[in-house]
Amino acid sequence: MLNIQKYTFFNPSPNFREMMILKLISQENDISQETMAKKVGVVPSMINKYLKDFEENGNIIKSGENKRNMSYELTEAGKKRLQFLTLSFVDEVSELYTETKDSFKKVFQTLKKDNLQDILLYGAGVVGGIVLKVLKDENINIIGFLDDSSLKQED
Known part of the structure; x- marks a missing residue:
């Protein structure tokens, strides 16, 4: 349930x-x-x-x-x-x-057109987490996150 x-x-x-x-x-x-x-x-x-x-x-x-x-x-x-x-x-x-x-389709197309397979995401919050899940299904490797918030940063 x-x-x-x-x-x-x-x-x-x-x-x-x-x-x-x-x-x-x-x-x-x-x-x-x-x-x-x-x-x-x-x-x-x-x-x-x-x-x-x-x-x-x-x-x-x-x-x-x-x-x-x-x-x-x-x-x-x-x-x-x-x-x-x-x-x-x-x-x-x-x-x-x-x-x-569908709303992420343009992002995928740009990444694939530019042949980007290893990327960093800016924003380690909720949206970054969603993008991470979606991009994993598209065979794009997320090597890390960048974020201005020190609370979201790790060593």
């Missing part, structure tokens, strides 16, 4: 949260609302609202006498909804990846 806390830039949408909650239920029927809330990164009352909506829409069946022994089961409609949300998510991530890769 995707650890959303790792990605601080992207703000999860209701569809993303819905997908995550349905996925958690599909993996563990007796998961608590508190555990779901922690894994999704929301308060338990929001999980409760999603669960009520899921039940009203026929996506889950709840069973149990109280909160302490509650379990949830995805219905066929819930499984189809999870599949739809997952495919939509993968489609959007794929599109984002393609757009990002």
Whole structure:
């Protein structure tokens, strides 16, 4: 399961949260609302609202006498909804990846045109890390980073 806390830039949408909650239920029927809330990164009352909506829409069946022994089961409609949300998510991530890769295309073309295979990158921050990952896939050797920040410099 995707650890959303790792990605601080992207703000999860209701569809993303819905997908995550349905996925958690599909993996563990007796998961608590508190555990779901922690894994999704929301308060338990929001999980409760999603669960009520899921039940009203026929996506889950709840069973149990109280909160302490509650379990949830995805219905066929819930499984189809999870599949739809997952495919939509993968489609959007794929599109984002393609757009990002295309934005680096000019850089790759310049490096290859000039037959540069061993390069230094300026900027050892987040962007430099991304460029490092992308350029490794392009058979370009990053021999090091240059940065003005002494905090990012090593011997």
